[in-house]
Amino acid sequence: MDTPSRILSIEDEDLVRQSMVARLGMHGYEMIEACDGREGLEIFRREKPDLVLCDLGLPEVDGFEVLEVISRISPDTPVIVVSGTADLGDAMEAVKLGACDFIAKPIFDMAVVTHAVDKALERVRLIRENQEYRQHLERTNKRLKESIRLLEEDETAARHIQFQLLPEPHARWNGFEFSHFLRTSTLLSGDFLDYFQIDDKRVGFYIADVSGHGVSSAFVTVVLKSLMNHLLDEFRHSRSDAILHPNQVLQFVNEDIVHRDFNKYLTMFYTVLDEEQRTMTFSNGGQFPPPILFDGKNSRFISDRNLPVGLFAEAEFESCTLDLPDSFVLALSSDGVLEVLAQEHMKDKESFLLEKVHSLDITIEQLVDVLGLEASEAPIDDITLLLAKKGN
Amino acid sequence: MEAGNVCYARQDDLVIVKLTGHIRYATGDSFHLSTSVNAFLDKLFQKKDFKNILIDLTEAESIDSTNLGLLAKITQFTRQHCGDQAIIVSTNEDINETLDGVGFGQVFHILHEACPVDGGMSAIPDTHEGAADLNATMLQAHRILCDLNTKNREAFKSVVHFLELEADGDS
Numbered sequence: 001m002d003t004p005s006r007i008l009s010i011e012d013e014d015l016v017r018q019s020m021v022a023r024l025g026m027h028g029y030e031m032i033e034a035c036d037g038r039e040g041l042e043i044f045r046r047e048k049p050d051l052v053l054c055d056l057g058l059p060e061v062d063g064f065e066v067l068e069v070i071s072r073i074s075p076d077t078p079v080i081v082v083s084g085t086a087d088l089g090d091a092m093e094a095v096k097l098g099a100c101d102f103i104a105k106p107i108f109d110m111a112v113v114t115h116a117v118d119k120a121l122e123r124v125r126l127i128r129e130n131q132e133y134r135q136h137l138e139r140t141n142k143r144l145k146e147s148i149r150l151l152e153e154d155e156t157a158a159r160h161i162q163f164q165l166l167p168e169p170h171a172r173w174n175g176f177e178f179s180h181f182l183r184t185s186t187l188l189s190g191d192f193l194d195y196f197q198i199d200d201k202r203v204g205f206y207i208a209d210v211s212g213h214g215v216s217s218a219f220v221t222v223v224l225k226s227l228m229n230h231l232l233d234e235f236r237h238s239r240s241d242a243i244l245h246p247n248q249v250l251q252f253v254n255e256d257i258v259h260r261d262f263n264k265y266l267t268m269f270y271t272v273l274d275e276e277q278r279t280m281t282f283s284n285g286g287q288f289p290p291p292i293l294f295d296g297k298n299s300r301f302i303s304d305r306n307l308p309v310g311l312f313a314e315a316e317f318e319s320c321t322l323d324l325p326d327s328f329v330l331a332l333s334s335d336g337v338l339e340v341l342a343q344e345h346m347k348d349k350e351s352f353l354l355e356k357v358h359s360l361d362i363t364i365e366q367l368v369d370v371l372g373l374e375a376s377e378a379p380i381d382d383i384t385l386l387l388a389k390k391g392n
Numbered sequence: 393m394e395a396g397n398v399c400y401a402r403q404d405d406l407v408i409v410k411l412t413g414h415i416r417y418a419t420g421d422s423f424h425l426s427t428s429v430n431a432f433l434d435k436l437f438q439k440k441d442f443k444n445i446l447i448d449l450t451e452a453e454s455i456d457s458t459n460l461g462l463l464a465k466i467t468q469f470t471r472q473h474c475g476d477q478a479i480i481v482s483t484n485e486d487i488n489e490t491l492d493g494v495g496f497g498q499v500f501h502i503l504h505e506a507c508p509v510d511g512g513m514s515a516i517p518d519t520h521e522g523a524a525d526l527n528a529t530m531l532q533a534h535r536i537l538c539d540l541n542t543k544n545r546e547a548f549k550s551v552v553h554f555l556e557l558e559a560d561g562d563s
Contacts, residue, residue: 211457212458263461265457265461265464267494286493286494287493288490305492305493308460312468346489
């Protein structure tokens, strides 16, 4: 139970003082009395009441002085002034000095006093509650920020691991050059890519986009990498040559992902480049936009399409083989690139992309620049670019 | 960006799922559209009291990968339990590119016309055996959709509404 609020009444007219004390006492307040300004201030300093009722016309140290002192030493304590002179000037002066209310004497109805006191104390209570609430919010906010910071630290560590699984920024085997760009929409990536040497004649590479993005999609990229590593391993130990057949690769990944029931699927474009045969064998599992092939003169989309990987158990994938020109640029991108382009319609975005892959000397940095992939805002979806080139 | 919405309607043996606006995993104020649609589909699939599902994308502006997955779920179900691929009606070029990009033509009947002209549709896709029967079913489904879109828009209810009804029914 709350302790009753304590009220100091500073009033030199005995009758008035006694009747205020009696009435407020009955109303539930604990009353302290003083009959002049000096005594009043002494008692105030000692007792620290919750509210002061002060007459303006006090002998020696008058109400204005009391008010001024209290406002200075304890600005949060409400002071209600009482005055016999119905002087508006006095009232305004009192308020300017810090009084929160003004009661005119003679007091015909004590209810006026109790009401004024109740109101003033209620206001103090509300202000205090407000402050406490604000402090509580600040503490909660601080804790939340700390939690977020820990989560971000955690995710940054996870991102570091995931990014170790990506290939080197630039690689070169069998006369083919590879480079890539990846910009994620969240800390972890739902896009993935890799390029690797299969044997002294062949090189494999792929780009993949897991549905959704963030942590859950990142998990699937790790599964993908380990599946591909497995196939490479099987080849190196002469147990299976599936890695050389893109349709089989996609089939293998499809079965695995469907079987695991992740509620995730991915689009994937996997290619094997054969330096000796001068061919490119590939299978496109729903990757969009399609890869662009520039042969030194013209660029075109490689449009062969299959279903995405990991979505339908019965999906079947087909490989295609193309003869490779002596020099070429192959540009693969994930659909996050399309989101960033300024054109409104898909067809226009695709044309724009096609136009930009127009030089055998193009570098990944140039392409990133000309497509505006490093704009300041975080992208909506992960952005991936992979360039495979055979130079002059 | 206009937030996406998913509504449904039923007529005869056909369930129509209508997607409008930009269909993303979460819409503006992080209301997870896809979670609701997923829950809606699960409840619907339990009932199994329909012959096919038609997905109306004519008013959709874009659809993300998570929701493409939900569409796939629909056709997987109808292939297994209704004996036929689900139907998609899509007239937006960008959406058509997206569907084409993921080879959905292989697992859905995709129609590119808003409403059939009297006497039939001008482009009836080439399908396998039973082509004649297939076409009649699709024609009918297509007509139902047009009927609802033009005359009876109030027939479409939000899937969230459906879930609320179901929840009341369960309690």
